[in-house]
Amino acid sequence: MTFIIMHRRTSHTLAGLAICLTALTGCGKTPPAYFRPNMVEATKQRLTPDQEQQVSTILLAMFGTPDEPVCLPETGLDEAKLRLAAGPVRSDIVGRKNGLYREHCAHCHGVTGDALGPTAAFLNPYPRDYRPGVFKFKSTERADKPTHADLVRVLHKGIPGTSMPSFALLPAAQVEALAEYVKYLSIRGETELALMRAYFELDDDAQGKLPETREFLIDETLAVVADKWKAAADAEIQVPPMPADIDLVASIAKGKELFYGGKANCVKCHGVTGLGDGQANDYDDWNKAIVEIGKELSSGATAAREASTSGMSPEELAEHRGQLAWLEKFGKVLDGDALEPRTIPPRNLRHGIYRGGRRPIDLYYRIHAGINGAPMPAAKGTVPPEDIWHIVNYVRSLPYELDGELGADKPMLAKDRF
Amino acid sequence: MTPAALRARVAITALLVVSAGCRPERVTTPGADMAAASTLRATLVSAASAAAPAEAAAATGTGWGSLKGRFVFAGTPGTARPLVADKDTEVCSKAGMKLLDRSLLVDASSKGLANVVVFARKTARVKEAQPSTTPVVFDQKQCEFLAPVFAARVGQPIDVKNSDPIGHNTNIAGSDFNQLIPAGGSTIYVPKAETGMPTMVTCNVHPWMKAYMVFRKDGYVAVSAADGSFTIADLPAGEPLEFQVWHERSTGPSGAIGLDKPDLRWTPKGRFQLTLQPDEIKDLGTLEVPASAIGT
Numbered sequence: 001m002t003f004i005i006m007h008r009r010t011s012h013t014l015a016g017l018a019i020c021l022t023a024l025t026g027c028g029k030t031p032p033a034y035f036r037p038n039m040v041e042a043t044k045q046r047l048t049p050d051q052e053q054q055v056s057t058i059l060l061a062m063f064g065t066p067d068e069p070v071c072l073p074e075t076g077l078d079e080a081k082l083r084l085a086a087g088p089v090r091s092d093i094v095g096r097k098n099g100l101y102r103e104h105c106a107h108c109h110g111v112t113g114d115a116l117g118p119t120a121a122f123l124n125p126y127p128r129d130y131r132p133g134v135f136k137f138k139s140t141e142r143a144d145k146p147t148h149a150d151l152v153r154v155l156h157k158g159i160p161g162t163s164m165p166s167f168a169l170l171p172a173a174q175v176e177a178l179a180e181y182v183k184y185l186s187i188r189g190e191t192e193l194a195l196m197r198a199y200f201e202l203d204d205d206a207q208g209k210l211p212e213t214r215e216f217l218i219d220e221t222l223a224v225v226a227d228k229w230k231a232a233a234d235a236e237i238q239v240p241p242m243p244a245d246i247d248l249v250a251s252i253a254k255g256k257e258l259f260y261g262g263k264a265n266c267v268k269c270h271g272v273t274g275l276g277d278g279q280a281n282d283y284d285d286w287n288k289a290i291v292e293i294g295k296e297l298s299s300g301a302t303a304a305r306e307a308s309t310s311g312m313s314p315e316e317l318a319e320h321r322g323q324l325a326w327l328e329k330f331g332k333v334l335d336g337d338a339l340e341p342r343t344i345p346p347r348n349l350r351h352g353i354y355r356g357g358r359r360p361i362d363l364y365y366r367i368h369a370g371i372n373g374a375p376m377p378a379a380k381g382t383v384p385p386e387d388i389w390h391i392v393n394y395v396r397s398l399p400y401e402l403d404g405e406l407g408a409d410k411p412m413l414a415k416d417r418f
Numbered sequence: 419m420t421p422a423a424l425r426a427r428v429a430i431t432a433l434l435v436v437s438a439g440c441r442p443e444r445v446t447t448p449g450a451d452m453a454a455a456s457t458l459r460a461t462l463v464s465a466a467s468a469a470a471p472a473e474a475a476a477a478t479g480t481g482w483g484s485l486k487g488r489f490v491f492a493g494t495p496g497t498a499r500p501l502v503a504d505k506d507t508e509v510c511s512k513a514g515m516k517l518l519d520r521s522l523l524v525d526a527s528s529k530g531l532a533n534v535v536v537f538a539r540k541t542a543r544v545k546e547a548q549p550s551t552t553p554v555v556f557d558q559k560q561c562e563f564l565a566p567v568f569a570a571r572v573g574q575p576i577d578v579k580n581s582d583p584i585g586h587n588t589n590i591a592g593s594d595f596n597q598l599i600p601a602g603g604s605t606i607y608v609p610k611a612e613t614g615m616p617t618m619v620t621c622n623v624h625p626w627m628k629a630y631m632v633f634r635k636d637g638y639v640a641v642s643a644a645d646g647s648f649t650i651a652d653l654p655a656g657e658p659l660e661f662q663v664w665h666e667r668s669t670g671p672s673g674a675i676g677l678d679k680p681d682l683r684w685t686p687k688g689r690f691q692l693t694l695q696p697d698e699i700k701d702l703g704t705l706e707v708p709a710s711a712i713g714t
Contacts, residue, residue: 037447046671049448056450061458072462143594200672201614203660204685212458262601265585268505268623279505282625285591292618299713300669307710319686323669329445336444370596375622377587377596381605 033066033088033102035059036112038131038189039337041196043330044293054210055195058217063188066102066111069181074218075226077184084174085181100174101181104167113185114337115286121339123163129286130182131189133225134373137356138232142369142378145232151179153357161353183229190225239364243386248393255387255394264383264391269346269375274398276348285373287341293334294341301327344374352399363392479656481696482545488702489531489646493709495524501626503561509584510561510624517626520566521666522712523644530646531707533567534675535616535630535664538638539689543654549637553577553606556631558586558599563619563629567666571637572609579604590631591618609633615664615672630666655696663688669713677705 042052064070069086071077089099108127110117115129137154138146155175158166167175198210258264271277283291304323312320356362367388370378379388498518503510523532553575557564559582570576580586580599589596595607616630632639640648663675670676674688682690694700
């Protein structure tokens with residue numbers, strides 16, 4: 001802090017100058033809302049400016065703008081609902097409101113749904129980035145999309161233990177519109193990712209340009225994404241009823257055995273205490289993507305720095321310079337378009353706070369299918385349904401165990417439990 | 419606080435406000451082309467423009483041929499880094515055994531580069547029409563996936579095994595598979611889609627565990643052995659083929675290995691082209707991967 005030792009007059013002048021500058025430059029006029037391209041993916045795929053522009057143009061044709069969204073019939077989306085949610089916050093008829101997404105969601109999830117809204121960096125956990133099309137709390141199998149009802153439930157209940165509030169006070173039509181708009185942003189984002197990745201798969205005779213045909217853009221790209229959303233409606237996990245022939249205390253005891261045993265292995269991450277203090281230095285998929293890019297960059301940067309340019313042919317030299325420029329650009333893109341990666345702690349099961357909902361069936365879904373995007377694996381296939389129910393019962397009992405009774409080696413007596 | 423200190427503090431705050439600006443400077447990008455977008459939109463909404471579906475690449479040749487070659491590394495690989503294996507040490511670092519980073523395996527005597535993936539990009543004909551129904555085993559032992567790079571055909575069952583006395587989970591990125599594999603247990607996974615470039619496989623309980631998997635519809639894929647050699651048999655002959663080459667540590671785009679081989683039209687995207695004659699066993703000989711193609 002060199003300022004501290006500055007002469008009094010200097011500091012005085014500097015302060016004045018700084019205030020003048022702030023006043024002069026200001027923050028500028030509010031620019032019109034626009035969808036920010038996925039710069040991390042564009043740079044990762046080494047797209048040229050022409051290619052970046054082609055993606056933006058295709059997306060504009062397919063999805064419109066944040067103020068005027070449009071959707072092709074193949075998306076299965078309801079444009080009227082999107083119009084209620086999109087655009088600036090405004091009301092032209094008493095009691096009817098538009099611009100719901102920007103009123104309620106955009107400050108965290110971003111206008112683009114990229115989780116880069118102005119408040120995002122200050123939240124822990126970070127808000128969800130819709131663009132990869134991955135959602136955690138749902139009633140479908142791991143890789144399936146959530147059902148419409150799943151999204152509505154998250155909006156209604158919020159996500160306990162995070163910054164996501166409940167929107168239960170909004171009229172049902174508004175919640176519907178917001179759920180539809182989340183799907184719209186997600187389909188748009190996933191289509192963008194598919195387009196950006198498609199450049200690498202192009203044959204050389206395509207000359208780095210995606211074919212602008214219905215067949216490629218709709219049948220092979222947009223419909224592939226949209227059909228997964230349509231399929232979700234019929235993809236709910238079939239949950240057998242909780243075993244009725246066993247009493248709760250016995251079920252909890254069985255669940256405890258499974259929790260600590262080598263089959264379900266919950267203990268490895270959620271810890272012997274259940275406090276979520278087991279394996280805790282892993283990342284979720286969104287953060288891991290940034291971590292992996294960071295590793296690739298530092299590995300590439302070291303290789304590029306160590307490369308000797310003396311023996312290079314002109315072509316090799318041009319390639320080397322291209323690599324250095326790409327590394328530099330990627331560093332800047334990460335600064336502006338990605339948040340500092342954070343590890344994902346396994347859930348502390350003694351709080352009784354369940355992000356995906358506290359109903360027994362919610363816990364069943366989490367254990368059966370795992371949590372998409374998070375390290376939590378699926379138990380289906382290796383753990384039978386009745387055992388999953390026993391684990392559910394044990395997990396639900398954990399917040400009520402007495403403090404002195406933590407740990408695998410201290411069996412709990414039923415009479416001490418409540 | 420003295421007046422001087424107070425002023426200094428004001429100056430610092432003001433400077434911070436100025437330097438921070440309204441938001442961090444972001445890399446700019448050209449905006450969409452409005453006119454082109456509205457033309458394109460007209461194309462996308464009009465059903466009339468729906469062209470007849472493109473025919474599958476016409477099968478022109480007959481017979482089958484094989485491709486082989488051997489990758490060698492032209493640099494010095496350095497010593498493998500030890501992995502931080504700090505969980506379940508009674509199994510994962512049995513008898514003081516250290517797990518080592520396997521991302522660059524170079525054979526000391528032959529300089530052979532292991533775990534390079536070579537696959538055909540598009541093929542018009544496939545000799546074995548259906549994938550085998552016999553499961554291929556993907557095993558893990560002492561907290562390590564036995565195969566650092568694993569190739570399989572789409573539709574072929576994979577027996578994901580755990581030969582450890584502790585539980586693992588196997589998480590295949592970009593797939594629908596992330597499942598618990600109990601101690602001594604196994605489960606079957608049938609890949610449903612191609613991976614494009616190989617995808618990462620991890621165990622979230624033991625984060626140092628890492629492998630790659632590649633799935634191809636036609637099964638024309640090979641992983642180079644410890645001496646760097648690879649063979650892809652029964653490729654369709656008499657028609658142009660394009661191959662993709664990948665290595666985990668490549669500095670090329672998406673892990674592509676670009677070589678200076680004009681005779682094979684080898685591109686920086688790690689692709690080369692050739693046409694096989696029936697019953698030919700085409701040997702590419704020694705393919706030298708320069709040190710600069712591999713990241714640190």
